[in-house]
Amino acid sequence: PNHTDGFKRVFDSLEPHKEALPGSWDTELDSFQKILVLRCLRADKVTNAMQDFVAQKIGQRFIEPQTADLSLVFKDSSSTTPLIFVLSAGTDPAANLYKFAEEMKFTKKLNAISLGQGQGPRAEKMMQSAMERGKWVFFQNCHLSPSWMPTLERLVEQIEPDKVHRDFRLWLTSMPSPKFPVSILQNGSKMTVEPPRGIKANLLRSFVGFNDDFLETCEKHDEFKWLLLSLCLFHGVTLERRKFGALGFNIPYEFTEGDLQICISQLKMFLNEYEEIPLKVLTYTAGHINYGGRVTDDWDRRCLMNILQDFYHAKVLKDGHPYSESGLYHQLPPDTTH
Numbered sequence: 001p002n003h004t005d006g007f008k009r010v011f012d013s014l015e016p017h018k019e020a021l022p023g024s025w026d027t028e029l030d031s032f033q034k035i036l037v038l039r040c041l042r043a044d045k046v047t048n049a050m051q052d053f054v055a056q057k058i059g060q061r062f063i064e065p066q067t068a069d070l071s072l073v074f075k076d077s078s079s080t081t082p083l084i085f086v087l088s089a090g091t092d093p094a095a096n097l098y099k100f101a102e103e104m105k106f107t108k109k110l111n112a113i114s115l116g117q118g119q120g121p122r123a124e125k126m127m128q129s130a131m132e133r134g135k136w137v138f139f140q141n142c143h144l145s146p147s148w149m150p151t152l153e154r155l156v157e158q159i160e161p162d163k164v165h166r167d168f169r170l171w172l173t174s175m176p177s178p179k180f181p182v183s184i185l186q187n188g189s190k191m192t193v194e195p196p197r198g199i200k201a202n203l204l205r206s207f208v209g210f211n212d213d214f215l216e217t218c219e220k221h222d223e224f225k226w227l228l229l230s231l232c233l234f235h236g237v238t239l240e241r242r243k244f245g246a247l248g249f250n251i252p253y254e255f256t257e258g259d260l261q262i263c264i265s266q267l268k269m270f271l272n273e274y275e276e277i278p279l280k281v282l283t284y285t286a287g288h289i290n291y292g293g294r295v296t297d298d299w300d301r302r303c304l305m306n307i308l309q310d311f312y313h314a315k316v317l318k319d320g321h322p323y324s325e326s327g328l329y330h331q332l333p334p335d336t337t338h
Helices: 004-012 024-028 031-041 043-058 070-075 094-103 120-133 146-157 182-187 199-207 221-247 257-273 279-290 298-309
Strands: 083-087 110-114 136-140 169-174 189-193
Touching: 004 031, 024 031, 031 043, 070 094, 094 110, 094 136, 110 120, 120 136, 120 146, 146 182, 199 221, 221 257, 221 279, 221 298, 257 279, 279 298
Parallel strands: 083 169, 083 189, 110 136, 136 169
Antiparallel strands: none
16 A cells, blocks of 8 residues: 555654554564664654664663762772762763762862862872871862873872771862873772753753752742742753754853852842842843853844743742643642652
8 A cells, every 4th residue: 555645744743753654564563663764754863763762672761861879979989999070071060079078068078179280289288188187189170180190190009098097088070081090090980970961851960959958948938949940941941952053042152050050049049138029130140141141142142031031930930830832841839849
């Protein structure tokens, strides 16, 4: 039989990887063979089909980036084992480490330094002192100090398990670099830090840094929870628009976790200071200063402000408000826990 209309329906569909193939093509082919047919019709959706295939065969978690749980990594570490964050563009694990240090009551015992020209001797003294006193040291951006890497390798090799304080920990961050000491990589606990992909992964990354105590610290905690979810969704949307090149923004902007954090701090501060919900102030600070401060193109600014209007708006301040036509992302009840 002629299945031209059926194949045309798949070809014209917005989600062709979820469409049923016509006739016996749908019943006699297995899921992998259907991907091969899709490749002939709509090669642009093969990646989506492969993700569905992996999720169906071995589980959804294999296609979602997992957030690094520092407490699990810490349990497996020791005073002689460096903990290494392998960075990729647009990531910074510093905030997560500071939060973890706070949970472990180590905030005052964490010494951090960003490596670079002339910082080597200072870093060496810091590490020697921390080994004696049982502190944590955090050396950021090791790839920016390739000449000091042999010294770091020597210092790590000279750590004596019998003499070093058992609370001592060495935390390192580095982009992939041929200059990074191989012996430290082999002996250390490694964590990759990748920017989250997709709205859901961005939301998870944002909310993993909160807890119930934090969500209740604002006087208007219902409004704070609602607007916090809105803000995190807005952050995810702006990051995901970069995937679409010039269709997303005319110029690719490097919006960071720092932009989100300063907006969250201001959200909490303004909700505590104002009796009414200061949506105008919040929109201005987020859209024109924190995120907008990076935007140099007028049309991009206009686009950003229009997107923000959907998230910083009085309509989001109610239980069940849908953020999309599908209703997949919607506002949660105010009594929802972290």
